[in-house]
Amino acid sequence: MSTVSFESALQHLLNGDHIETDLPESRLVERALSRGEGVLTKSGAFAATTGLYTGRSPKDKFIVDEPSVHDSIDWGVVNAAVDKDVFSKLYRKVLHYLGQQDALFVTNGYAGKDTDYRLSLRVVNEFAWHNLFARQLFIRPEENERPAEEENGFTIVSAPGFKADPEVDGTRSEAFVHISFEERIVLIGGTEYAGEMKKSIFSIMNYLLPAQNVLPMHCSANTGKEGDVALFFGLSGTGKTTLSADRTRFLIGDDEHGWSDNGVFNIEGGCYAKTINLSKEKEPDIYDAIRFGAVLENVVVDEESRKPDYDDGYYTENTRAAYPLEHIQNVLPQGVAGHPNTIIFLTADAFGVLPPISRLTKEQAMYHFLSGYTSKLAGTERGVTEPEATFSSCFGAPFLPRHASVYAEMLGEKIDQHEVNVFLVNTGWNAGGYGSSDRIPLNYTRAMVQAALEGELTNVQTNQDPIFGLHIPKRVPGVPDEVLQPKSTWDDPKAYDEKASQLAKKFKENFERFSHVSDEIRNAGPTFK
The missing domain is CATH 3.90.228.20 (Phosphoenolpyruvate Carboxykinase; domain 3)
Known part of the structure; x- marks a missing residue:
């Protein structure tokens, strides 16, 4: 499949009558509810469960081995290679599957608050709530701004309902996350865990930014009233979100940043916080951010009161909330600050x-x-x-x-x-x-x-x-x-x-x-x- 046919095949899919593009959060919530994808909680947040996959599936992530990136990827257990032909065949099958669905949801946005380094994104989802997640986690275009259709942009194609056959499709399991740098495509299937979309784009930025003399960082960042900047590095669950959401300081971003010659900039437009044992007393900013427009993943919700129980890890300890940065009281809107x-x-x-x-x-x-x-x-x-x-x-x-x-x-x-x-x-x-x-x-x-x-x-x-x-x-x-x-x-x-x-x-x-x-x-x- 040539570069032209990769894009043309996708365009053929997206020209169908079943495509719903750039819906506002209210419409996406309505669509998700009408399709039975989840429930609305007492605070107004949308809550969904993700079935078998309640966290990332790192052994199912592959990078397509292509000439332009072969010598610069650190191949191994983390960056496992997949042949281009395997990716191409799976891509065709996923597009065919999505073409049979009664609706698909598309959102356009960016990764990277600094316009000198931002990456344009197009996200194609089988689920309305996944599209809401993408809309809140990535950077949304300004009102009346038409997202740029840049040649170097990436497209996420997410089909959680498509289960791969490892013996036929060359995957490790029914789930797969394939990244093609030459075709500018992230192909996700077999898993309903929305975090795969977020982390795939972070992996892409981790590859692209160093070539532009920008350090990509897995960290949160905030700034004081005097302009001093702090970075918080750490893996999931170590406190990046909690400690950077400080009401005496301004939040630059929750999880992913770039450090250029100009300073620090946020890569995302939202936060993806762990919610296990969340309380208003200990983490008021995160607690209050979980309102209409936010997405709860795998949080137990009382059927009658619709109140989330953040102390209940029935589905997983990795319960999550995704919400836009605007839901945080002290956020730095421009998402760009000076050197740390x-x-x-x-x-x-x-x-x-x-x-x-x-x-x-x-x-x-x-x-x-x-x-x-x-x-x-x-x-x-x-x-x-x-x-x-x-x-x-x-x-x-x-x-x-x-x-x-x-x-x-x-x-x-x-x-x-x-x-x-x-x-x-x-x-x-x-x-x-x-x-x-x-x-x-x-x-x-x-x-x-x-x-x-x-x-x-x-x-x-x-x-x-x-x-x-x-x-x-x-x-x-x-x-x-x-x-x-x-x-x-x-x-x-x-x-x-x-x-x-x-x-x-x-x-x-x-x-x-x-x-x-x-x-x-x-x-x-x-x-x-």
């Missing part, structure tokens, strides 16, 4: 041995950025039922088509150039780790982050952890001193030492794959007995 003053790496340490906050040298920052340690939380991916230690380069390995060193080197250069302060914040456990204690209280974490952003930890006295080498502040306003030193929270100091050494060993073993880094960066990691 502070970078915070977030980790949810299930071992319970990392300090709640520590200041990093530049070499330590590069070590921990490449390591990307956290505990993968239940429900984030299929098959994960309890926290487990994981290392994800740059805090986003599943979305990095290029080698991790490309992004790490760019970050190191920018830290040097803009003299950025970097901190490691543990939002996970202490006092014995997961199963023996509760997570570190959110109010303590907020106090520590606030102190870091306000410069109160720049010159404070620190203790250096003998195993991890981290510089731990002796005092943080609003936080008990004993909480800051992880060993002091354990009843058994010897047990702490053993557990800390176990984690240090995991760091060392993981970092062996970065054979090309300097000794200064390598030696910035932990030691163990």
Whole structure:
């Protein structure tokens, strides 16, 4: 199938009478309700369930092996290759399937708030609620603005009702996510989990932006009233959304950003927040954002009252809310700001041995950025039922088509150039780790982050952890001193030492794959007995 026939086949599909294009959110909600795709909750949000797939299915994601990208993709388990012929045949079958549906929903928008780097998007959905999700998560054109039909734009074709046959279609399972950079197409089928659309576009931006000297980042970002900018790196569930949604600061974006020579810009137009155990008391901004126009995924809803039960993980622990940035009270509408003053790496340490906050040298920052340690939380991916230690380069390995060193080197250069302060914040456990204690209280974490952003930890006295080498502040306003030193929270100091050494060993073993880094960066990691 040639480039012309790929687009012409899609245009033939989209010229049908069953196409509904760029519907406003009210119409999409009406269509989703009339089609029985979900229910309206008490707050006005639309709630849907996604069946078998309640999280990403990373083993079903493939990049089409094409000449123009073959030498620049870091092929392997994360970036698995699929033959162009396999993709082409599957593409034809999906279009044929969609052509038989009574309605299809199309929305046009962008990825990237900075107009110099934005990517035009067209999203074709079998489900109306998926189209609402895409409309809220990607950047919507301004009112009366006609979306540009740029030649380098990408099209998402999503057909959750189409189940692949692995023996016939060359897939791993019934679900598939195929990305073709030459054809500018993302082909999704067999899974109703809407997050596949969001993360596919992030993977694409992670490939395209470095070629334009822009660092793509899996982080949230906000700015203070004086214009200072903070970045929050971390995997899903570590607190990016919660900590960046601060009513004393302006939210730039929730999850995906680019860092150009001009500063930081948001890649998205909305937020995709975890809602398990969500409460108005602890996270008022997120709670209040879940109103009409928002989408709830896999949240239990009472049949009579239509009230969501955020504490119920019946479907999954990975319950989600998707809502536009405008639903947040203190949002920076333009989504573009200056260069960062502070970078915070977030980790949810299930071992319970990392300090709640520590200041990093530049070499330590590069070590921990490449390591990307956290505990993968239940429900984030299929098959994960309890926290487990994981290392994800740059805090986003599943979305990095290029080698991790490309992004790490760019970050190191920018830290040097803009003299950025970097901190490691543990939002996970202490006092014995997961199963023996509760997570570190959110109010303590907020106090520590606030102190870091306000410069109160720049010159404070620190203790250096003998195993991890981290510089731990002796005092943080609003936080008990004993909480800051992880060993002091354990009843058994010897047990702490053993557990800390176990984690240090995991760091060392993981970092062996970065054979090309300097000794200064390598030696910035932990030691163990």
